[in-house]
Amino acid sequence: MSLEVRDIGKSYGGFKALDGVRLTVETGALFGIIGPNGAGKSTLFSVISGFVPADEGRIILDGKAIDGLSAPARARAGMVRTFQVPREFRHLTVRENLMAAAPQQTGENLLGVFFRPGRVNEEEAAIADRVDQTITFLKLTRVADQPSGMLSGGQKKLLELGRALMAKPRMILLDEPFAGVNPVLIDEIMERIAELNGRGIGFVVIEHDLQALTRLVPRLAVMDRGRIIAEGEPRAVLDDPLVREAYLGGVS
Numbered sequence: 001m002s003l004e005v006r007d008i009g010k011s012y013g014g015f016k017a018l019d020g021v022r023l024t025v026e027t028g029a030l031f032g033i034i035g036p037n038g039a040g041k042s043t044l045f046s047v048i049s050g051f052v053p054a055d056e057g058r059i060i061l062d063g064k065a066i067d068g069l070s071a072p073a074r075a076r077a078g079m080v081r082t083f084q085v086p087r088e089f090r091h092l093t094v095r096e097n098l099m100a101a102a103p104q105q106t107g108e109n110l111l112g113v114f115f116r117p118g119r120v121n122e123e124e125a126a127i128a129d130r131v132d133q134t135i136t137f138l139k140l141t142r143v144a145d146q147p148s149g150m151l152s153g154g155q156k157k158l159l160e161l162g163r164a165l166m167a168k169p170r171m172i173l174l175d176e177p178f179a180g181v182n183p184v185l186i187d188e189i190m191e192r193i194a195e196l197n198g199r200g201i202g203f204v205v206i207e208h209d210l211q212a213l214t215r216l217v218p219r220l221a222v223m224d225r226g227r228i229i230a231e232g233e234p235r236a237v238l239d240d241p242l243v244r245e246a247y248l249g250g251v252s
């Protein structure tokens, strides 16, 4: 799945959170986004995924404009995002959280329950299977039936990834998957991302942990004050004087 962001602008009051952002992510890519606090990285994800409307510009998925689609419709189209602060239901178990993240089920439609009960059971069984596979894949078996509020920071990030996977995505936008995660689990999360990427899922990853991110992605873009100020291979980008200046001058 390819993603093209064309000249996106987004203002809050008089403040330009996004100011003419242009970006292309090729099918199956592992692409990074870095930048100082407040640069507009999370806002860009919100606009791409349909949680926040842009003031101007277009979002193109596989050659088709998706600006008119809701966030759930974009997820059904194959693109999902995770949040900087994990949004799991704290009182639900890991398994229940994954169940709840499965896309629209026939059973939610009352007519479906009355007229196609067999189909509903089949669908529930398929979702339960998928939840089991996801738990195994993310190595969350030991905590699968614990309330997710009790998970460590890293396990919550894994659950957040798992919730995204329930939508059977072709592209996942990860907002700071390593924030608040211990080094061992960072490696674990990184391996899972690389493995999913090997299966053809594209990733765009926002991260402040440059050491981890540069090990993960072959290409990244740098945002500062609502704009993309550099893009390319990580080492070259980090050597760019504009980028160095943004980091030295821009952190609030």
Ligand SMILES: Nc1ncnc2c1ncn2[C@@H]1O[C@H](COP(=O)(O)OP(=O)(O)OP(=O)(O)O)[C@@H](O)[C@H]1O
Pocket: 012, 017, 035, 036, 037, 038, 039, 040, 041, 042, 043, 044, 084
């Ligand atoms: N709903 C909103 N209302 C007003 N201002 C907002 C809103 N959302 C974001 N902003 C502002 O837009 C700017 C960009 O915010 P954003 O969260 O996208 O930054 P970021 O690059 O993700 O930063 P961080 O690295 O700290 O997560 C910030 O100045 C923020 O205060």
Ligand SMILES: [Mg+2]
Pocket: 041, 042, 043, 084
């Ligand atoms: Mg952010």
